[in-house]
Amino acid sequence: MPGPGMELIGEEEIQEVLDVLRGGYLFRYGSTTGPDADPRFRAKVCQCEQEIARYMGVRHAVAMNSGTSALLTALAALGIGPGDEVIVPGFTFIASISSIVYARAIPVLAEIDRTFNLDPEDVRAKITPHTKAIMAVHMMGNPARLDELKQIADERGLALIEDCAQAFGASYRGRALGSIGKIGTYSFNVYKTITSGDGGMVVTDDEELHRRAFAFHDQGHSPLRTGVEIGQRPFFGLDFRFTELQAAVLIAQFRKLPGLLERLRANKKRYKALISDLAGLEFREITDEQGECATMLTVILPNPEIAQKIAAELGTKVVARAGWHVYNNMEQLLQLRTPTAVPCPFSCFSRYAGEDREIRYWQGMLPKTDALLERALNISIGVSDPGLSSGYGVTIRDDAESVERHAREFRRVAEKYLK
Numbered sequence: 001m002p003g004p005g006m007e008l009i010g011e012e013e014i015q016e017v018l019d020v021l022r023g024g025y026l027f028r029y030g031s032t033t034g035p036d037a038d039p040r041f042r043a044k045v046c047q048c049e050q051e052i053a054r055y056m057g058v059r060h061a062v063a064m065n066s067g068t069s070a071l072l073t074a075l076a077a078l079g080i081g082p083g084d085e086v087i088v089p090g091f092t093f094i095a096s097i098s099s100i101v102y103a104r105a106i107p108v109l110a111e112i113d114r115t116f117n118l119d120p121e122d123v124r125a126k127i128t129p130h131t132k133a134i135m136a137v138h139m140m141g142n143p144a145r146l147d148e149l150k151q152i153a154d155e156r157g158l159a160l161i162e163d164c165a166q167a168f169g170a171s172y173r174g175r176a177l178g179s180i181g182k183i184g185t186y187s188f189n190v191y192k193t194i195t196s197g198d199g200g201m202v203v204t205d206d207e208e209l210h211r212r213a214f215a216f217h218d219q220g221h222s223p224l225r226t227g228v229e230i231g232q233r234p235f236f237g238l239d240f241r242f243t244e245l246q247a248a249v250l251i252a253q254f255r256k257l258p259g260l261l262e263r264l265r266a267n268k269k270r271y272k273a274l275i276s277d278l279a280g281l282e283f284r285e286i287t288d289e290q291g292e293c294a295t296m297l298t299v300i301l302p303n304p305e306i307a308q309k310i311a312a313e314l315g316t317k318v319v320a321r322a323g324w325h326v327y328n329n330m331e332q333l334l335q336l337r338t339p340t341a342v343p344c345p346f347s348c349f350s351r352y353a354g355e356d357r358e359i360r361y362w363q364g365m366l367p368k369t370d371a372l373l374e375r376a377l378n379i380s381i382g383v384s385d386p387g388l389s390s391g392y393g394v395t396i397r398d399d400a401e402s403v404e405r406h407a408r409e410f411r412r413v414a415e416k417y418l419k
């Protein structure tokens with residue numbers, strides 16, 4: 001099973017979905033509110049937006065059809081577009097990068113550090129007069145170094161965007177991820193902590209960003225399509241709306257979050273304890289041990305050869321080779337593959353900014369990231385993503401005994417090479 005939420009789908013989700021179907025309203029705008037409201041309209045999209053915003057400690061949340069849409073919406077809300085640069089880690093899911101491309105802005109790749117998230121030092125080095133935002137991606141449940149990144153963003157007048165797709169339920173120094181930067185985004189696809197099949201969300205405390213995000217995700221309308229709108233719509237929007245059926249599933253999943261996180265954290269602790277004394281074995285740096293959502297355990301081996309031998313024997317791959325979360329494996333980026341003959345935004349600078357900047361990406365351009373990922377293995381604790389861990393590890397349904405058995409097996413193999 002891809003993620004812990006999907007693994008736990010049960011009667012609660014079924015009842016929520018039936019409730020919507022019995023009411024007969026599938027669209028987020030089912031019926032007017034107030035005395036004329038039809039009680040059969042359950043307003044599940046609004047409900048899940050309000051519940052999640054409260055949980056995140058922000059005033060606003062807009063649910064939508066995917067995490068990719070949420071990223072594009074966040075960029076649009078911030079007004080990021082042609083000629084602008086957005087700094088993004090070279091280790092992330094392609095959508096962090098493709099959303100920037102579709103905003104017609106330029107992704108500027110930065111190194112990761114031992115958190116497997118953005119390296120603040122390299123972020124500083126990558127800032128140019130065109131930089132408008134830093135996109136911190138909280139990879140595999142571990143918060144990025146938000147203190148440092150926020151400080152850089154504030155000092156340099158940049159927007160901090162949090163891509164929290166892989167970290168629903170995680171927090172940093174007591175604050176929910178997504179609530180620390182200017183705007184945060186989530187995904188609810190099946191590989192995430194909780195799922196609605198597909199789905200996404202934008203969260204922000206900023207009134208104006210909320211208005212713009214809502215407009216972008218729903219044809220330019222104001223939040224909840226209130227008021228007389230002719231002449232009032234700020235710009236063209238698109239249709240990224242969430243449905244009542246998806247919201248019904250998400251509401252049931254959200255209720256399972258506390259138990260789910262507790263189990264993931266306990267399983268990860270158990271697994272880690274059984275292998276942590278292995279000589280030469282190191283772990284990814286976790287920025288907030290209490291706050292991370294513990295969907296993966298990432299180990300770092302002394303060198304790429306040992307990492308590959310262990311991976312091969314366990315039937316998995318080193319992270320560098322596992323899939324397309326690594327810039328080196330993103331052919332669309334390396335070859336500037338856009339759907340149009342002119343690869344916009346990469347070659348549109350003369351048009352956008354009156355400049356002739358050459359934009360290129362190449363394998364090996366982030367040596368620190370490459371060196372780390374060649375030595376790293378991901379062990380699934382609750383998320384089994386073939387692009388990150390080749391599915392190796394345990395699931396949320398594994399009990400203590402099963403987790404221990406897996407950890408002992410890892411130990412047995414690793415000991416052969418860690419001498």
Ligand SMILES: Cc1ncc(COP(=O)(O)O)c(C=O)c1O
Nearest residue numbers: 066067068093095096165187189
């Ligand atoms: C870091 C990251 N950002 C964005 C996304 C995009 O989310 P979605 O698949 O819901 O569009 C994902 C999904 O895997 C992701 O892992």
